[in-house]
Amino acid sequence: MSISLSSTSPLLLRRTAAITDEEFRELRDFIYAKCGIWVDEKRKYLFENRFGKRLNELGLKNFGDYLQLLRHAPGRDREMQIVFELVTTNETSLYRDTKQLDGFKTHILLPLLAEQRKANRLEINIWSAGCSSGEEPYTLSIMLHEELGLDLKRWKIQITGCDLSPAMVAKAKSGVYSEYSFKTTPENIKRKYFTTVKDGLKVTPAVAALTSFSVLNLNDVLAVKRIPKSHVVFCRNVIIYFDDAMKKKVVGSFYENLAPGGFLVLGHSETLHKISSAFRPKFISGAVAYQKI
Template sequence: MSSLFSKTISLRKELKISELEFTQLRDFIYDQAGIFIASNRKYLLENRLANRLKELNLKDFGEYYYYLQYDSGRKTELNKLFEVITTNETSFYRNPPQLKVFETKVLPAVLDELRKKRSKRLRIWSAGCSTGEEPYTLAMIISEVLGSELSSWNIKITANDLSERVLRSARRGEYTEYTLRTTPKEVVRKYFDNDGKIYKVKPSLKQMISFGQINLSDRVQVKRVERSEIVFCRNVIIYFDDPMKKKVINAFYDNLVPGGHLIIGHSESLHNITRAFKPVHHPGAIIYQKLE
């Protein structure tokens, strides 16, 4: 019994991250994804990566750092790393006051502006889409606002995330009752097919959305995204330090058409990041508009 106990203690010691290992991995993650992990969150890296070390049969975080740089499986492992360091907590109709402003103010104004230009081509970018709840919610709102006019519009929601695992889930479009807990019941009935305990997004919504992996710190990848009338990037920039925030917000600015709208998390702000956007105040939400 004492031998087993000592092995357990030994294993725990092996999985402790040193200051050097933490610095190496933190800097590597920042270089790869722009995600900054502060020194007081060392425990987070240690806890989340412990299972990766066990699975790869590596004895310490130094070996893992070496693996990420030189092993033949490093590309696959990089995706695994992205999965464990990003938090993917989301739900349908998240932050209703913000979505209400999108539904009643932003979207109708954008649609009217496009109609004036005799255009029926709408592009929205959902950056950091996680398991798909946000882009599907946007597709539902667009469907409700356009109603019978929907079929005459060319609509595309580009939905991106760093994690390929959450994108696979998003593409399936299958959710549980718990995931739909904040979704109005009439919306669930209208836009989902119920298969026992699983709710499947209707094909008409799926065809409006294009899912794909993107690293927001990669300028080349970001520039490939079609120019948008509206960009959603909610609860993502909180993971970045100030230089990375500026880089990402500048990329959104470049992507948006003149007068386009940027919607970030309700607890996030562009204060001290950029003055290129005009903050438009609504009850329950601030929408940032690209100056003409």
């Protein structure tokens, strides 16, 4: 999942009531307290436009009224789901960042499979935290199919995909994607693991069988604790949008979730520098992964 207030949003095409400095700070702080996403004051005008259309839909005159709705209205829980949709932008694809995935395969996945075989523990758990519309978990499932082949039936594999956005989780569960999602996918993989349906290409049942999807707020410590213990956590292009306090909280949760020696895989622009010293950096083909010490 990539979280941002993108200037390309269609919501920017419609202007509404201006947001005051005080309203901006109150709404920003309210959202931060709920999900840990931090919006810098330099993004105020984008924040204003992103929520402007929602105010029109609700017939509200100003952002103060919207804050009152979020705090006190009977339907505030459902409205918070819409808020999460408005503050997350999901830019992803199958086989995204192939160089990093190749490094993951060579330096993490294959040694992990060999280690599990040697210990006679034919089990792999991977957590995709911020899975967006599901492309990353399905990519990981396909990679395991490719590596294990017919031997896959002997293994117990679970790829857990979680995202803040209910709409993205619903799309992930459907497993149907347009051509845009395949822009970096090898043609042979596309033919082998997807079938043509009315709305695009649908992942095969065998690939879907290794995955599960649910809505999860990484700021919810108790919910995070219910994620199965993982050998690998993928959290690419998510924590860069958190402040340092939230980064430390989330990375601490990943550390607790990981099995001894497990790996945390972040996006290229993300680092644990000054965030955590509980991991050992491991260079994987031009990228860095972090191993639990």
